[in-house]
Amino acid sequence: MLLPLIFLLLLIGGAALSAQSSINGRLGSNVGVLESAWLTFASGALITFLLMFFFEPPHEQTLFTVPKWQLIGALFGVIYMLVVVFAVPRVGTAAATVATISGQLLMSILIDNFGWFGNTSMPTDPSRITAMALLAGALVLIYLSNTRRRERATAEVTATQ
Template sequence: MLLTLAFPLLLLGGMAIAAQSSINGALSMRTDVVTTAWLTNVVASIILLLLVIFFEHTQAQTMFSVPSWQLAGALFGNFSMVAIVIAVPRIGTAATIVAIIAGQIIMGLLVDHLGWFGNTQIVLDYKRVAAITLLAGALYLIYLSNVRSKLIS
């Protein structure tokens, strides 16, 4: 059952990231990049804290005993949010999301190939290289479309 829901949830999650990126980009035009990232993280932290307290209270103490390198995900999340907030007003939501996805896939390929972070090693083959090449082509075409739209307007 959960596996059946995985892909629809991931698609909705991806749509949420695109919406969040666009909203945060607009917010950054009224405040600034750092304030936008801060506000987004504070609101998310409050919501997540309440979820942990009410639904995952048995896990709350476990989070203080994890290896410190596993907390680096928060730093990466903050970095990616700031990058998105900077990019959206300049290159548009679609180009930003394609670039973020390309970055995620490149890092995913490295993690898989090298077996980082305790993951199973998956060899980087020509199919995976072809996939990232096609994604780079998509990013280029979207970027060209953005540049042409700006020249026309």
Template sequence: MARLFTTLLMLLAGVGLSVQAAINGTLGKKIGALEGALVNFFVGTLILLLTVLFAGHGQLGEVLRVPKWQLLGGLIGAVYVAAMVFAVPRIGVGVAVMAVIVGQLAMSMAIDHFGLFGLRRIPVDGYRLAGALLLAVALFLIYRGSGR
């Protein structure tokens, strides 16, 4: 049951990312792609700061002792948001999000297969490979269908 709930939660997160891409794309069209990404991160930072202040129970001070490569998530997130703000007005939400999903899946399968970053190994098998190929075909079809 917990696995199903977590999967549904991530499905909902995907819905949120598509809405975020559309909102950020329209914002970036009005104020600029990098400026739109900055505003996105600024608002997100304020919300997270308030949440941590009132509900956080972690050890934020430990960030000074983690391996520095673990801080790259922020850089990758900034590049992702800036790329979406730039891409959505040009290619649409569907193609942009689908391309991200295909890229995410390819890299996540490599991370799983090799057990990178200290994570549990989940080898690529025929099912996973077929699913990835079907998503790549879906990207191609969505791309072709949006070029009219």
């Protein structure tokens, strides 16, 4: 029973990321990429701090005692946010999302295969390679769709001038 709930929560989280990407992309176009990213991290930090303060149970280690390489994960969130806020207004939410998921899947396959970051090794198999190829195909199709749409829009603007 718990596993379906976890996957439902992951789907909701994924939908929230796409909505966030689109909204932050628009905000970034209006106020700037860095200001939009700052708002995301500042509000996220405040909400997370409150949740942590009231709901997080004590753990054996703290942020000050864990291996320092584990703190690098926070920097990847900054990279992701800056890239998405910059990219979405230029390529669209769907293309940015599929490209992001493609990068996530590729890195996840590598992490699983080699057991990086202390994870259990899960060797790459044909199913995972097929999934990556299908996702790459989806990215190509969305890219081509965007390219055709831009070409039509440019032709319409040229025709009306």
